[in-house]
Amino acid sequence: MPFRQREPLLWLTVVLLAVTGFWWAGRSREPRPAPGRTVISWYVIISPLRDLYTAEVAAFEKLHPGIEVHIFWVPGTEYNVKLKTLAAAHQLPDLFFSGDVWLSYLLPFSRDLTPLVRRDAAEFGLDDYFPAIRRAMQLDGKDYILPEYLNLSLLYFNRRMFAAAGVPEPTAEWTWDDLVRAGQALTHDGRDGSPPVWGSSRVEGWWGEWLIYVRQAGGKAFSPDGRRCLLDSPAAIAGLRFYLEKSSRYHFSAPAGFEPLNGFVNQRVAMIVGGHVNYWLNYNQTPGLDWDVQLLPAGPGSRSGGELAIAGYSISRESRHPEEAWALAKFLTRPEAIASIVARGSLSVRRSVAEAALRQPGPRANPHNLAAAYRQFEFGEPIPHHPNYVEIMFLVVQPEIDRMLLGELSPAAAGRRAAAAANAFMDTFGSATP
Amino acid sequence: MTHRRAQSLWFWMFAGPAVAGFAAFSLWPMLESLWLSFCQYEVVTPPRFIGLQNYAYLFAHDASFWPSVKVTLVFTVIQLPLAVGAALALALLLNQPVRGRGFWRAVYFLPSILPQAVFAVVFGYIFQADGGLLNRLLALGGLHGAAWTTSPTWALPVLIGISLWGFGYPMVIFLGGLQNVPRELYEAAHIDGAGAWARFRHVTLPLISPVIFFNVVMGVIGALKVFDLAYAFSVAQAQPAPGGPARATLFYGLNLYQQAFGYFHMGLASAMAWLLFVCILLITAVNFRVGRRWVHYGD
Numbered sequence: 001m002p003f004r005q006r007e008p009l010l011w012l013t014v015v016l017l018a019v020t021g022f023w024w025a026g027r028s029r030e031p032r033p034a035p036g037r038t039v040i041s042w043y044v045i046i047s048p049l050r051d052l053y054t055a056e057v058a059a060f061e062k063l064h065p066g067i068e069v070h071i072f073w074v075p076g077t078e079y080n081v082k083l084k085t086l087a088a089a090h091q092l093p094d095l096f097f098s099g100d101v102w103l104s105y106l107l108p109f110s111r112d113l114t115p116l117v118r119r120d121a122a123e124f125g126l127d128d129y130f131p132a133i134r135r136a137m138q139l140d141g142k143d144y145i146l147p148e149y150l151n152l153s154l155l156y157f158n159r160r161m162f163a164a165a166g167v168p169e170p171t172a173e174w175t176w177d178d179l180v181r182a183g184q185a186l187t188h189d190g191r192d193g194s195p196p197v198w199g200s201s202r203v204e205g206w207w208g209e210w211l212i213y214v215r216q217a218g219g220k221a222f223s224p225d226g227r228r229c230l231l232d233s234p235a236a237i238a239g240l241r242f243y244l245e246k247s248s249r250y251h252f253s254a255p256a257g258f259e260p261l262n263g264f265v266n267q268r269v270a271m272i273v274g275g276h277v278n279y280w281l282n283y284n285q286t287p288g289l290d291w292d293v294q295l296l297p298a299g300p301g302s303r304s305g306g307e308l309a310i311a312g313y314s315i316s317r318e319s320r321h322p323e324e325a326w327a328l329a330k331f332l333t334r335p336e337a338i339a340s341i342v343a344r345g346s347l348s349v350r351r352s353v354a355e356a357a358l359r360q361p362g363p364r365a366n367p368h369n370l371a372a373a374y375r376q377f378e379f380g381e382p383i384p385h386h387p388n389y390v391e392i393m394f395l396v397v398q399p400e401i402d403r404m405l406l407g408e409l410s411p412a413a414a415g416r417r418a419a420a421a422a423n424a425f426m427d428t429f430g431s432a433t434p
Numbered sequence: 435m436t437h438r439r440a441q442s443l444w445f446w447m448f449a450g451p452a453v454a455g456f457a458a459f460s461l462w463p464m465l466e467s468l469w470l471s472f473c474q475y476e477v478v479t480p481p482r483f484i485g486l487q488n489y490a491y492l493f494a495h496d497a498s499f500w501p502s503v504k505v506t507l508v509f510t511v512i513q514l515p516l517a518v519g520a521a522l523a524l525a526l527l528l529n530q531p532v533r534g535r536g537f538w539r540a541v542y543f544l545p546s547i548l549p550q551a552v553f554a555v556v557f558g559y560i561f562q563a564d565g566g567l568l569n570r571l572l573a574l575g576g577l578h579g580a581a582w583t584t585s586p587t588w589a590l591p592v593l594i595g596i597s598l599w600g601f602g603y604p605m606v607i608f609l610g611g612l613q614n615v616p617r618e619l620y621e622a623a624h625i626d627g628a629g630a631w632a633r634f635r636h637v638t639l640p641l642i643s644p645v646i647f648f649n650v651v652m653g654v655i656g657a658l659k660v661f662d663l664a665y666a667f668s669v670a671q672a673q674p675a676p677g678g679p680a681r682a683t684l685f686y687g688l689n690l691y692q693q694a695f696g697y698f699h700m701g702l703a704s705a706m707a708w709l710l711f712v713c714i715l716l717i718t719a720v721n722f723r724v725g726r727r728w729v730h731y732g733d
Binding site: 084195395 | 447451454477479495497562563565573581586672674675680681692696698
């Protein structure tokens with residue numbers, strides 16, 4: 001065959017190959033739903049609760065034969081990146097994890113759940129949520145999250161270490177002074193060659209602990225209108241100073257950078273100020289760790305200031321099946337489901353489940369003083385609802401706090417520099433009502 | 435059809451897919467990122483043209499931009515001579531006629547086949563302040579080890595040390611260069627009374643200068659783009675935000691990644707990417723210019 005005749009054939013082959021390749025690469029690999037069934041997608045953070053969620057979905061599908069749930073497991077560290085990438089591609093899942101810390105950030109693609117919440121309030125028991133949780137569910141009076149679990153800052157302590165040192169266990173009346181006294185009595189600095197044991201851990205690298213002291217000293221991270229960072233106020237600086245002096249003056253926390261790895265679990269740290277409810281499961285799985293909780297010690301300005309954060313479910317603004325996704329969200333947050341999570345070691349967002357847990361603590365040993373944990377609700381404060389909160393705190397503020405801990409800056413200088421940098425950021429990227 | 439046209443058609447038949455792939459997946463995204471660098475683009479909303487504001491913010495207001503530039507430059511200036519020097523020294527040793535030379539070459543190359551992330555994790559544990567292997571060894575000798583990975587003073591030097599384990603590839607390239615040096619030149623130099631140093635200085639170095647130049651150029655580009663090592667190091671240290679402590683390991687590439695995929699400031703990140711591109715281009719051009727003075731291609 002002469003080339004002139006072959007030429008169109010060759011071009012056709014190339015084009016066909018290219019089209020086939022693109023089709024093959026881009027074709028959907030999703031299994032097709034059974035006829036008459038609606039498929040909804042749910043992106044879940046990989047956690048020790050995986051088996052529980054799998055069982056919940058199976059139970060949900062049994063109850064709703066017309067709905068098929070596709071679960072996608074995503075590592076926690078990648079979750080928000082994954083979500084926003086999917087949002088950019090207009091491929092958001094119908095249901096996804098959200099929380100008040102991320103709510104402002106996730107707002108552009110979160111559905112306003114207010115009409116659904118109002119419509120079904122009696123059915124799913126809106127009144128069953130603690131008032132503090134109910135407040136955290138909303139932004140500007142609108143509902144965006146159906147809560148499943150929460151984090152609450154508490155004072156964690158190792159009962160065995162307290163008993164061994166002959167130090168009375170923390171009480172609800174403790175102040176910072178009591179914390180310092182007990183912390184010092186529990187500290188062994190390791191000068192004899194043994195590994196050092198510290199009265200209290202110090203959470204470094206994020207706001208988990210220092211923001212508690214700032215608030216308890218009477219300070220705030222942001223002004224009420226969210227337009228200014230207030231870490232340069234005298235009260236905030238006093239809070240930062242206490243955070244620093246736990247090691248530099250009172251010597252009951254490890255110097256910066258020398259915090260023992262998993263110190264509380266390894267029983268080289270006797271107390272944690274703040275902590276995280278997520279770790280209860282790990283604590284209860286650690287042999288020989290007899291731990292308990294108490295209200296946070298009161299600061300000079302207030303007892304309030306510990307974090308109260310919620311996490312739960314939001315529905316995508318682009319979801320084509322919001323009713324089905326809403327049904328799944330309600331199912332996952334019904335009292336029985338919350339009770340299953342609480343039984344693994346957690347606090348309840350629902351009053352009915354909390355009351356049941358207090359009446360009958362269940363098989364887990366700790367914490368003994370569960371009542372104190374629920375009482376701390378009164379003193380918990382939400383994270384400011386600022387769309388750039390996480391970014392400002394990590395990228396702009398935290399490096400100055402790190403430098404303070406390392407002795408490069410005084411608390412006053414760290415507060416001033418952090419506030420100035422945060423305000424410059426907000427002047428550029430805009431501010432929002434927290 | 436003319437022969438020339440037929441040749442042209444065959445050329446595009448073979449090169450077409452590669453050219454199309456480059457245009458679709460490299461060139462177009464690059465041009466798109468150039469456009470985005472003049473926009474405010476947070477992914478979930480359409481890009482909005484803001485002129486040079488991203489660049490102005492980076493230079494004048496961004497709290498992390500200049501620290502990340504400084505970290506990257508310090509790393510490049512210190513790590514590059516050490517990495518090239520170590521690779522050359524080992525190549526010289528492994529070029530000697532010793533028993534089991536092939537075995538030793540394989541042994542020294544072995545670390546390079548591991549990803550940098552693995553080194554970051556393993557050495558992260560070795561350098562751990564509390565309970566790390568190094569500090570435990572120091573304690574046996576009565577010494578109090580530093581907070582190697584969690585102090586801003588030590589974190590970057592530790593990362594530089596860890597990065598040196600990637601000497602295998604430049605070492606192999608040096609070995610190739612060394613094996614191409616004609617033996618007659620060494621013999622002639624020896625007859626002329628040149629000692630070992632003089633032979634190295636006046637024979638080896640000039641003849642492997644193209645290889646040194648190649649390793650330096652690639653090393654500079656690699657050092658300016660460091661990401662995986664720093665990211666894995668942050669993860670291994672369980673840093674809530676990469677680049678700590680106190681931005682001591684906030685490399686430019688890591689900062690760019692954070693802006694792009696941590697906080698979705700795609701416009702800002704695109705501006706950072708283009709600044710890095712221009713910077714690498716300029717430094718490479720300077721390298722080529724300066725290279726003319728000391729690189730001998732034997733023609």
